[in-house]
Amino acid sequence: MSLNSQPADADVALFGNRFVTQEVPSREFPETGIPAEDALRLVSEDLALEGDPARNLATFVTTWMEPQAQQIIAANLHRNFIDHAEYPRTAEIEQRCIRMLADLFHAPGETTGARTQGSSEAIMLGGLSLKWNWRKRREAAGAATSSPNLVFGGDVHVVWEKFCRYFDVEPRIVPLQPGKYTIGPDDVQAHIDENTIGVAAVLGTTFTGHKDDIVGINDLLLRIKRERDLDVPLHVDAASGGSSGPSSTRTPSGISGSNRSARSMSPGTSSDWSIRASAG
Ligand SMILES: Cc1ncc(COP(=O)(O)O)c(C=O)c1O
Numbered sequence: 003m004s005l006n007s008q009p010a011d012a013d014v015a016l017f018g019n020r021f022v023t024q025e026v027p028s029r030e031f032p033e034t035g036i037p038a039e040d041a042l043r044l045v046s047e048d049l050a051l052e053g054d055p056a057r058n059l060a061t062f063v064t065t066w067m068e069p070q071a072q073q074i075i076a077a078n079l080h081r082n083f084i085d086h087a088e089y090p091r092t093a094e095i096e097q098r099c100i101r102m103l104a105d106l107f108h109a110p111g112e113t114t115g116a117r118t119q120g121s122s123e124a125i126m127l128g129g130l131s132l133k134w135n136w137r138k139r140r141e142a143a144g145a146a147t148s149s150p151n152l153v154f155g156g157d158v159h160v161v162w163e164k165f166c167r168y169f170d171v172e173p174r175i176v177p178l179q180p181g182k183y184t185i186g187p188d189d190v191q192a193h194i195d196e197n198t199i200g201v202a203a204v205l206g207t208t209f210t211g212h213k214d215d216i217v218g219i220n221d222l223l224l225r226i227k228r229e230r231d232l233d234v235p236l237h238v239d240a241a242s243g244g245s246s247g248p249s250s251t252r253t254p255s256g257i258s259g260s261n262r263s264a265r266s267m268s269p270g271t272s273s274d275w276s277i278r279a280s281a282g
Pocket residue numbers: 119120121122123158159161204206207208239240241242260274
């Protein structure tokens with residue numbers, strides 16, 4: 003039966019929504035469309051069954067942001083942001099944010115970066131940058147590039163394991179111990195070799211909010227560079243601690259973070275970022 007056929011319209015008149023008496027399409031693509039108002043009611047009623055984000059105390063994800071932020075997002079939904087030629091001011095605003103965040107983290111020299119849809123995307127970009135820079139260094143030295151590995155603790159968000167799986171990198175995961183939920187230089191040292199594309203450390207873990215010993219790991223990597231001539235960069239995953247605990251170390255080669263978990267933006271609003279420093 004067509005979704006626009008008589009009985010359905012009668013249902014709409016009677017109940018305000020035809021899906022009170024008719025099955026909601028969820029598998030087959032319907033033969034005919036539905037009015038925008040019905041679509042709005044249908045989705046709204048489905049979502050009403052869900053938990054209320056404002057009452058979800060089990061997450062650090064921001065549930066409120068300023069109406070002005072919502073206003074500017076809604077007013078620009080029609081802008082194809084990625085078309086920088088057509089929308090150069092939007093691209094410039096993004097770059098301003100990247101430059102200011104790089105300054106906040108004391109990044110030396112030129113920096114590059116991008117806003118992303120979430121910290122997972124930011125970490126994929128950061129991880130790829132680690133891998134490609136490692137490959138470039140290895141190729142320049144005439145060395146093999148077939149077995150990259152990445153070192154991180156068991157306290158990281160699952161996205162780091164995903165990165166390794168998607169992009170063919172061996173994960174070297176430092177196990178946590180009873181009562182010890184973060185990692186430091188002594189934990190990572192044994193795992194580092196010439197195929198290590200980088201070390202990932204967390205500023206505010208997803209599970210407990212603790213931070214890895216970023217200063218200690220950074221010092222270790224500098225020492226390895228001096229003593230073994232191995233350039234192993236550090237990526238700080240600052241998804242939840244980025245805005246509240248700016249790094250006082252040498253700026254890591256990469257940092258990614260999230261405004262949505264730093265309680266300033268709602269999730270999924272392109273409010274996360276990935277930044278890479280050229281030096282340091
Ligand atoms: C430390 C950490 N890294 C990465 C992520 C992934 O962030 P997203 O959900 O925005 O992709 C999270 C999310 O909770 C996180 O806590």
